[in-house]
Amino acid sequence: PKEDLRLERARASFNSRELEVLLAGGKDNYKLRQRIASVMTTNEAFSKRGKYFDERDELYERTLRMYLALPSAVASMNEKEPIAVARIMRELIDEPGGLDLHLGMFIPTIQGQGDEEQRKYWIPKCVKLExxxxxxxxxxxxxxxxxxxxxxxxxxxxxxxxxxxxxxxxxxxxxxxxxxxxxxxxxxxxxxxxxxxxxxxxxxxxxxxxxxxxxxxxxxxxxxxxxxxxxxxxxxxxxxxxxxxxxxxxxxxxxxKVERDGTYVPAPVAKVSYGTMVFIRSDIVMNAALYMKKAVTIAIRYNLVRRQSNADEVTGMECQVIDYQHSQRTLFPILAKAFAFHCTSDYMRRMYFEFQRDSREKKDFSALPELHATSSGLKAYCSWATKDAIEACRLTCGGHGYMNLAGFGTTLATYAPNVTYEGDNNVLCLQTARYLLKAHRKMLNGQPPVDALRYLDGASSRSALALGASLRDEKAILDAYAHRAWRLVTEASKVTGDLSPDEAMRVHMVQWIGAAKAHCAFVVMYNFVLAYDETRSRVSAETLNVLHRLVCLHGLCGMDDTMGEFLEDGHIDGEQAAEIRQEIFKLLSEIRPDAAALVDSFGLHDYFLNSALGAKDGDVYRRLYEEVQAAPFNRKHTPPGYTELLQPKLSRGNFGVSKL
Amino acid sequence: PKEDLRLERARASFNSRELEVLLAGGKDNYKLRQRIASVMTTNEAFSKRGKYFDERDELYERTLRMYLALPSAVASMNEKEPIAVARIMRELIDEPGGLDLHLGMFIPTIQGQGDEEQRKYWIPKCVKLExxxxxxxxxxxxxxxxxxxxxxxxxxxxxxxxxxxxxxxxxxxxxxxxxxxxxxxxxxxxxxxxxxxxxxxxxxxxxxxxxxxxxxxxxxxxxxxxxxxxxxxxxxxxxxxxxxxxxxxxxxxxxxKVERDGTYVPAPVAKVSYGTMVFIRSDIVMNAALYMKKAVTIAIRYNLVRRQSNADEVTGMECQVIDYQHSQRTLFPILAKAFAFHCTSDYMRRMYFEFQRDSREKKDFSALPELHATSSGLKAYCSWATKDAIEACRLTCGGHGYMNLAGFGTTLATYAPNVTYEGDNNVLCLQTARYLLKAHRKMLNGQPPVDALRYLDGASSRSALALGASLRDEKAILDAYAHRAWRLVTEASKVTGDLSPDEAMRVHMVQWIGAAKAHCAFVVMYNFVLAYDETRSRVSAETLNVLHRLVCLHGLCGMDDTMGEFLEDGHIDGEQAAEIRQEIFKLLSEIRPDAAALVDSFGLHDYFLNSALGAKDGDVYRRLYEEVQAAPFNRKHTPPGYTELLQPKLSRGNFGVSKL
Ligand SMILES: Cc1cc2nc3c(=O)[nH]c(=O)nc-3n(C[C@H](O)[C@H](O)[C@H](O)COP(=O)(O)OP(=O)(O)OC[C@H]3O[C@@H](n4cnc5c(N)ncnc54)[C@H](O)[C@@H]3O)c2cc1C
Ligand SMILES: Cc1cc2nc3c(=O)[nH]c(=O)nc-3n(C[C@H](O)[C@H](O)[C@H](O)COP(=O)(O)OP(=O)(O)OC[C@H]3O[C@@H](n4cnc5c(N)ncnc54)[C@H](O)[C@@H]3O)c2cc1C
Structure with missing residues (x-):
């Protein structure tokens, strides 16, 4: 298996290190991440050994211990930006713990909602864990x-x-x-x-x-x-x-405020706290990219190493399971989506920080509605997709994917509530839809929409009809997404007609949610195309070439998976649909030789992955066998309850003398 | 909440008991199930109390204990068919345990593959658990x-x-x-x-x-x-x-055999053991129906009781979450699918037993290829659908669905491997596809296909073009399924052309799997329609009316979910697609008043459901609150590791005197 991965890496058409540095946000960040990982893997307090066999109290205590070890680990690194270091360390710990709400909600809420005196009183105590x-x-x-x-x-x-x-x-x-x-x-x-x-x-x-x-x-x-x-x-x-x-x-x-005498003094400006919500949601989008990368890294590495069926007549070697078309059709679009989400989360961060700056410096809150609507929809869109992707990745790994040591089970289980908390996804989609419909209505009344919604005028959707021309033209694919979103928003707007928004939302809820999803699919594709354009001048032709395939694959698979929505109004006809599928299969085989290098470029450390199937060296079977020995069930050679339940029966058996 | 469910039951348009008896397979079976449940709930050995908080060794031992208690519990009932009783009891235990393979594979393999002497030697020892x-x-x-x-x-x-x-x-x-x-x-x-x-x-x-x-x-x-x-x-x-x-x-x-001198004597007839495999797969289809019923019962009951948002201005009562369209669009198709799978598994059993009889009495094995292909495909189709349905049901329950006490988590986790073991689903679909393509090719060469594949001549698919006429005509809907399957099989057959089956399977794997799925969707719809027809004379008009809605809903939602496949060749046009969606929403509101009664008709006992959200009386909040008190984490008021990790820091805090 180790040899398999070595060969796969050697096949790559591009330099995965170049892409890794780009994704990490430059050389400095790349090196910082390396240093942090080596600090953590050499500090016993952060050990994940045996974690997959932890009972609940062990898991609680292990995680608490890790969080408590953070401050001194961060300090030991002596970096300029300790908060960024702590953030990366928590990412690598990869387990929410008993202190998560303290750090993630209690402190920020006091900071955001307390007055000066309250902040001064509480924050130091919070920091010292008093x-x-x-x-x-x-x-x-x-x-x-x-x-x-x-x-x-x-x-x-x-x-x-x-x-x-x-x-x-x-x-x-x-x-x-x-x-x-x-x-x-x-x-x-x-x-x-x-x-x-x-x-x-x-x-x-x-x-x-x-x-x-x-x-x-x-x-x-x-x-x-x-x-x-x-x-x-x-x-x-x-x-x-x-x-x-x-x-x-x-x-x-x-x-x-409430004054001493009980007089209630309402807040001067409402909705100032929306900012935090936007921030948390953009975090969820970033995490979506991260967990998609994690799952697809494990799955692709294992699929490259696992050999099953179709033994070669000469060598007797079975086929790498990644060479089954259904594995590729599952894994490579997820690989591409991980890149797309990476770009989308970059964009959201930027949007958020621009808003922060403008609201602070110029008291300009005008971007908030758009920011709120987009972050709501993207939180939903990306977390749904990621939850499904983790499971889809697991399924390509057969039985072994079901073991804790694979890493999928716990990743999925702990990722899952992202679709429920910080706003249930369906409810968030409805908020996004409401915003879209409002913008659409305004536009009909002559008010031009904000930049991000320019496609609502339907202009870009017309050119998309020429899609057949080139299925490798990412702008043409993007136009198809614009068209679909435009159509679904327009139709949702049409059926809403004179109904009150509340009533319309009730009766056409499913349609509204569909419109919001189509919008989000467009935004993600838009950001992927944009980021690809911006990358042109920054990477080698080989890397750019690989990225281009991923952009196209993401675009075309997204269409194929919801083809009905493109066929329904004849924007695409049956022949084009078939062509798209053919083009996808071509792309899959073009991406195939780069699969190992592409997941390497995510730069996910073995410590983070914590997966016997996904470790960088591909030494799957040795790891599984060794790690399993430590399972608590293996401490004794008898099962729980043996003496009372099984021994009385089994010990009557006598098989020593039989010829059978 | 209790009142909510009472009212919901009173709203039903039909008698749920009538349907319950029908689904149980008659009055006797219905009563037998009741008796078994009451035997088990009064026997401490079968208690599930605290199960959701079990650590691994507790869960192992609890389950072993239950299995060991089976023989005397079965005997105590003194029924004519103890094996059937044991089967139902295991179903109610609802947890595979350490003895599962002994009962499910070790004994049957010896029975099926051993010779007379071997069977005589082993089976008694197996039964006595020596x-x-x-x-x-x-x-x-x-x-x-x-x-x-x-x-x-x-x-x-x-x-x-x-x-x-x-x-x-x-x-x-x-x-x-x-x-x-x-x-x-x-x-x-x-x-x-x-x-x-x-x-x-x-x-x-x-x-x-x-x-x-x-x-x-x-x-x-x-x-x-x-x-x-x-x-x-x-x-x-x-x-x-x-x-x-x-x-x-x-x-x-x-x-x-191998004789004393080492001479190898091969089996006279190959493939005789296929029968067992078919049996196990038909079991998986039956289980698919069961777990779909379980998940949807819990989710629908909770969705009827849970009230969230949209408070009524007068009463202040919030809206039952089942009245959100997206909840209905998720849950009711699953409800319908549970019925469809129920009928499909009945059909598979019948097919299996006919084959058994024919092969034993007339040495007629001719049904095996069809039986094998169908059971493979249906195993895949139904287990995929069920796994997804359990998760979809959970998601309609918001945060509480994520608690173990809800029952979804463990149900999903333990159900999940059904898509992997007994043949990985993708691999099974390929086997089904291979059979379909062979049958298709034979048909082109003038050999008429077996009954189940008659649609492959494309005849029924023509009339389906008239679908628009009535979206409540279940036969017309079925024709659309036939058309889709026919088209996909025909196209897969076309691209395969002169390629060897192995090569074709490799290059067109995804398309082959698609064809197999379309075939299975047809078979399921076919059996649902058939069972509905057979029921006509056996139930009241009200019940029949309800069943008819479910058949149509199942048919139309299955189309809506894969609409691209129907639009692609123009079999359905965009307007019809929109009509289908409208009709689905109509059906959802017609089914809405019967939701509580419909899940009641599955007759799933609270002991089996083991869900605070899904219990029959709807007393959700009281149950959650009470059951949580028993969580082992609540035995102490401090968390694990408190004295070492937290106390030194926290005890420095002093908040007694502050005015903040
Ligand atoms: C909970 C559980 C209980 C089990 N219990 C038992 C037991 O009691 N006894 C026992 O012997 N085994 C048991 N198994 C093992 C089980 O039978 C195997 O996991 C199953 O056969 C799948 O094989 P695999 O795991 O090797 O997957 P693989 O065969 O490695 O599959 C990996 C991937 O390759 C694909 N693939 C493989 N071959 C082909 C092909 N020819 N064409 C296309 N795609 C292909 C698959 O679709 C999958 O995506 C159990 C497994 C689980 C999860
Ligand atoms: C792991 C985890 C950690 C959590 N941590 C915290 C925490 O630290 N602090 C805290 O306060 N809370 C926490 N929560 C709770 C979480 O915030 C809620 O679960 C979440 O807000 C969803 O609310 P709910 O569970 O009441 O779902 P419900 O609101 O009951 O939703 C049930 C269903 O109704 C639908 N629905 C509800 N309202 C509408 C509407 N208006 N329109 C359409 N559909 C609607 C939903 O889509 C969903 O399908 C946590 C939850 C989880 C799972």
Missing amino acids: CVGTYAQTELGHGTYLRGLETTATYDEEREEFVVHSPTLTSTKWWPGGLGKTSTHAVVMARLFTKGVDHGVHPFVVQIRDNKTHEPLPGCTIGDIGNKMGYNAVDNGFLRFDHVRVQRRAMLMGHS | CVGTYAQTELGHGTYLRGLETTATYDEEREEFVVHSPTLTSTKWWPGGLGKTSTHAVVMARLFTKGVDHGVHPFVVQIRDNKTHEPLPGCTIGDIGNKMGYNAVDNGFLRFDHVRVQRRAMLMGHS
Whole structure:
């Protein structure tokens, strides 16, 4: 197997190192990543040895230990940008843990929603881990619909305190990460009442456990919500309040306030906090690219090494399973999509930082609606695609893909909730659709759409009819995507007619979601084409050539997979559909020799991959055999319950003398 | 929530009990199932309490205990058909365990491949559990390709023994269920050598562990392959032989033989063992129906109870999430498909038993090729669909669907390998395609195809052009399926042209698989329509009406999901495609009031479902809250590693006096 991969690498038509540096964002970043990986692999605190056999408490503790080892590991590197280093380290740890919400939500919420004094008070304590916090929004009965939350925080003017309370079973806080056992504090989203008036949901910092004993504080009932499909290093928890009293200043008052006498002062500008949401969603898009790369790296390497069936008559060597067309048709489009998502997430970051700058420097918030709509849709589009891709990659690996040691199972299980949290994907698509329809309607009324929606005028879609001309013309393919999105948005707009948006969304929900997806497919293809153009001057002709194949493959496979949408209005006819399929098969065989080098260019370290099937050297069988020896089940030669359950029966058997 | 389900049941347009009895196969079966469930739920040995929080050794032992409790539970019922009772009980246990291969493969292989004397010797010991066996075929380096197996059994004429040996790392037996820790014996598939000649792979019964001590016997290296995505109550294992000697009669000699002097006597009739394979595959189709029912029952019940968003202005009640169109468009087609698969598996059983009878009574094996091809394709088609359906159902349940207590995670994880074992699905599709193309070619040469393939003449496909006439005409819809399958098989046949089947399969693999899938989609729709017709005289008009909607929904959604294949040759035009979508939405709203009653009609017992979201009474939130209290993480109020890792930091925190 090692030899197989060596030969495959030697076949490549381009220099994978060149592409690796490009994807890493330049030589410096590339080297930094290398250094970080070597620091982590030589530090026992970060060891993943035996991780796939961890029971839940072991996994929790292992992960906690890794997070706690981060600060000194980061410091030891002495880099200019410690935050960037920590970020990469967390990426390599590749497991959300009990401190995730503390770092990812508790601190940022205090930073974003607290006032100056509150920030000054809390942040240092957070950094020193004198408290660990979580973000408690979701309730047993309430998730998507924020306004439905039932937990109350009622202001008591006499004592200048809030009374935080869970009035019903369904108001129990449910899901917050790190709440189950780790946290001492929580940002609690609760319905604020002052003077009998309901002001809607606001954030409160509430201490929930004693700092010395870790016992839940009086009035707090807390626990873990038990095992989940994945995410089991995180102690997602539940929390009920029985009239718990907190100081007035427990409310985060960066925006709205309650004064001593109970006067409610609403936030001056609403929606300022949308920025964070956009940021988190762009993170999810970036992660989508990362996990797609991970899954396809493992699968392609194993498919190059695995030989099964079709033994050569002369050599007796069986065929590399990647040479089965169905493996290629599954894996190479995912490979291409990983590149496409990489480019899309670059674009989102850029858009986000431009917005940040403009909103700070010029108080210009005008990009927000577009940013919000795009990030919502892309979060949904990319996380769905990635979840499906991980599973599809696994399936090309036969039985061994099902073992934990392959790495697919845990990757999928822990990736899966990306389609549910930070906005359920369907709900996000509806938001994107609503924005698209609004823009479309405005355009009909003569207002030109923002740049990203220029295709809505249908102009680019006309030229796409010439697609047949060249199936390797990425701009023509992009036009087909523009056409499809334009058509689906236009039709959704048409059926909506005079209905109120709410009513229309209800009756035409599936169609709206379809329009949003088509838009997102266009945006992804658009960014891939754009990035390819920008790369022209920066890489060798060979690398560019390979990238061009990936752009075309991504474009054509995306069409083939939803061909009905292109055929339905005759934009493409049956013959063209068949041609597209033929062209895809050509592309697959052109990409085939570069498969090993392409996944190498993602530069994913073995420590990150943590996969016996996907390790860089291809030494699959030795790894599987060796790693399996450490499985806890192998500590004893008898199974659990043997003495009581099996021995009495088995020991009656006597097979020593028989001739059978 | 309980009230919600009560009201939903009251809304039904038909009597769910009537349908339940029909699906159970009559009143007697219906009652038998009820009795079995009540026996099991009152027997502590079968308890599933806390199962979702089991660590691996607990899950193994719990499951083993259940299997061991089966014989007396079956006996206690005193039924005429104890085997049928045991089968239903295993279905309700709903967890493959360490004895699964013993019951499902070891015993049947001895029965099917052993000679009279061997059967007489082994079977009683197997039944008394004086030995536990497994079936060891797959090797670390060899799965699909049986001829690639490397384990050898070399006959030593001197000592009249076989020497069983694992010559390489890749020849290590890998995957057999129950091998890791449970089994004392294995049927080992090994390459037989006599007098230096390789006779290919044959089955040998080899003792691998000592009956008294359970230690691996000399020359056997055995262990567990560690945690998998699911299936963790089974100890899938590995096994290496170092020149292990067994008696000559260890070889199962029901078909081929080796005589004392080493003469090899081949089997008189080849392929007799295909029957078993067909049986196992038809089992997988039946299970597909069962697990689809399970997932959709849980999801529909929860979607009826869960209320989220769109609060009513007057009552403040939020909307039942099933009333979101995207939930219905996901769940109701799966509901319909569960019925379709139910009918398909009935048909496969019937086909199988007819073949059994004909082959036994009339020595007529002529149905085998068709049976083999159909069961291969349907195994693939149904297991793929079911795996996807379980995940789709989960996604409609938001965050709670991700908890183990929901039941989706473990169901999916343990169902997943159905697409890989008993023949990888892609490989099976290719076998089906090969058969279809052969039949097509014969037909072109004037030989009429078997009944099931009559559509290959393209005759029925012509009338389908009139589809637009009535989208509620199930026969017209079926014709569209026939047309699509006919077209794809014909085209695959055309491109194959003069290529050898092997070469054609290689170059057109994806197209071949597509043709096989289209054929299977037709077969499933065909059986659904047929079963519907047969039901006409047996149920009330109301029930028939409901079934008719399901048949149409299944047919139309299957088209909508792959619309490109119908549009590509103009069999359907864009307007019809749009009409089909409209009709689907109409059907969804017609089915909506019957949703609760329809899943009730599957008659799945709460004990089987084992889901806080899917229990019959709909009391979701109370169940979640109560069951979570038992999670092992909640035994202590501190997390694992607390004293060492967290306490030193947290205890420095002091929040008692602050005003914040
Ligand atoms: C692993 C994990 C970690 C989490 N961590 C946290 C955390 O740290 N803190 C926290 O507060 N929460 C957390 N959550 C909860 C998470 O935020 C919610 O699960 C998420 O918001 C979805 O809400 P829900 O589960 O209530 O789904 P629901 O809203 O009940 O959705 C159910 C179904 O209804 C549909 N639906 C709902 N509303 C609409 C609508 N308006 N239009 C159309 N369709 C609709 C959805 O599409 C979905 O199909 C976590 C969840 C998971 C799975
Ligand atoms: C949970 C579980 C339990 C199991 N239990 C047992 C057991 O009890 N006893 C036992 O002996 N085995 C067992 N197995 C092993 C199982 O039978 C094999 O995994 C299965 O046969 C597939 O073989 P493979 O894993 O080697 O996949 P591979 O054959 O390596 O397949 C890898 C890829 O190559 C493709 N491929 C392979 N050959 C061809 C071809 N000719 N044409 C086109 N594509 C091809 C496949 O489609 C797949 O995409 C078990 C497996 C699992 C997951």
